[in-house]
Each structure stands twice: as structure tokens, then as C-alpha cells.
Amino acid sequence: MNIVFVRRVTLLVAALGLSGALAAPAPALADGPQRIVLDYTKGKCAKTTLTARSGVPTTLExxxxxxxxxxxKIDMQGNRIxxxxxxxxxxxxxxxxxxGPAAIPFTVSGSEWPGSTGTGCTGWILIA
Known part of the structure; x- marks a missing residue:
């Protein structure tokens, strides 16, 4: 065997290994499920734009x-909770x-109540 043949075989094996690693699907639960947190106090939301990754089991807390x-209550995706x-x-x-990738609107609402500083919020959950 000559050195050119050995180099070509080595490069071919390396290229096939790299292409297999790149083509293999990444595990969806590599980091585990994700939580999105919305704080609602005294009639106000702490944030109105929440972000998450797509393709991962997700809960909104x-x-x-x-x-x-x-x-x-919170109204989101046709559900009222x-x-x-x-x-x-x-x-x-x-x-x-x-x-999947999406922009999910939500509305948190409640009645005006003496002592509350707000009456809810409107926002988005951006999933990319």
C-alpha cells in the first residue's frame, strides 16, 4: 500500500464519520422538558413576552x-384557565x-378590584 491510498482511506473514513454525526437526529430530550414561567401578581404580569425552544415538551407555569x-383567568389557544x-x-x-415554531398569544384578565395595581396583561409565547 502506498501513502496516497492510506491518506485517501483515512480521509474517506473521517468524512463518513463526520457526515454520519451531522446527519444523525439530535435527541429531543437532551436537556429534558422545559418550563416557561409567568409571574402574575396584583393584577399585573411581570413579563409579556416569553420564549421557548420548539420540539421539546413544554409546560407554562x-x-x-x-x-x-x-x-x-388566562386565555390561550382557545382555552380559558x-x-x-x-x-x-x-x-x-x-x-x-x-x-413547533409558533407565536402563541395569551391574555391574563381579572376584574378591577380596589387595591390591585393592574387588570391583567396581553402577551406572546415565542417558540423558535
């Missing part, structure tokens, strides 16, 4: 505290499944 109305009337922090979990 809504941390509610100092919510003095029993009709607070009630939020607790609470002084202490409580978490409401919404399973978003394994979303």
Missing part, C-alpha cells in the same frame, strides 16, 4: 400571588405539549 379576585384567588404564591401549570 403561572405563579399567582396577591390576586384578590376570583375571576382571574382560571387562576386562584390567593394571597400566597400558588402555581398553575398548563401543558403545551411539544410545540
Amino acid at each position: 403561572i405563579n399567582t400571588s396577591d390576586n384578590f379576585t376570583d375571576d382571574a 382560571a387562576l386562584p384567588d390567593t394571597y400566597a404564591k400558588q402555581t398553575t401549570t398548563v401543558d403545551l405539549g411539544v410545540p
Whole structure:
């Protein structure tokens, strides 16, 4: 065997190995499921734009505290989920499944209540 043949075989094996590594699907759960957190207190949302990765099991956790109305809710993707009337922090979990790339609008609302500083928010969950 000459040196040119050995180099070609070595390059071919390296190229095939690299192409196989690049073509292999990445494991979807490499980092595990993801959580998106929305804080809702005194009638206001801490953030109105939330971000997440697509193709990963996702849950939205809504941390509610100092919510003095029993009709607070979040409207998202045609679903209406009630939020607790609470002084202490409580978490409401919404399973978003394994979303693809999308922009999901949401609205958190409640009645005007004396002592609250806000009446909800409108925002987006951006999944890329």
C-alpha cells in the first residue's frame, strides 16, 4: 500500500464519520422538558413576552400571588384557565405539549378590584 491510498482511506473514513454525526437526529430530550414561567401578581404580569425552544415538551407555569379576585383567568389557544384567588404564591401549570415554531398569544384578565395595581396583561409565547 502506498501513502496516497492510506491518506485517501483515512480521509474517506473521517468524512463518513463526520457526515454520519451531522446527519444523525439530535435527541429531543437532551436537556429534558422545559418550563416557561409567568409571574402574575396584583393584577399585573411581570413579563409579556416569553420564549421557548420548539420540539421539546413544554409546560407554562403561572405563579399567582396577591390576586384578590376570583375571576382571574388566562386565555390561550382557545382555552380559558382560571387562576386562584390567593394571597400566597400558588402555581398553575398548563401543558403545551411539544410545540413547533409558533407565536402563541395569551391574555391574563381579572376584574378591577380596589387595591390591585393592574387588570391583567396581553402577551406572546415565542417558540423558535
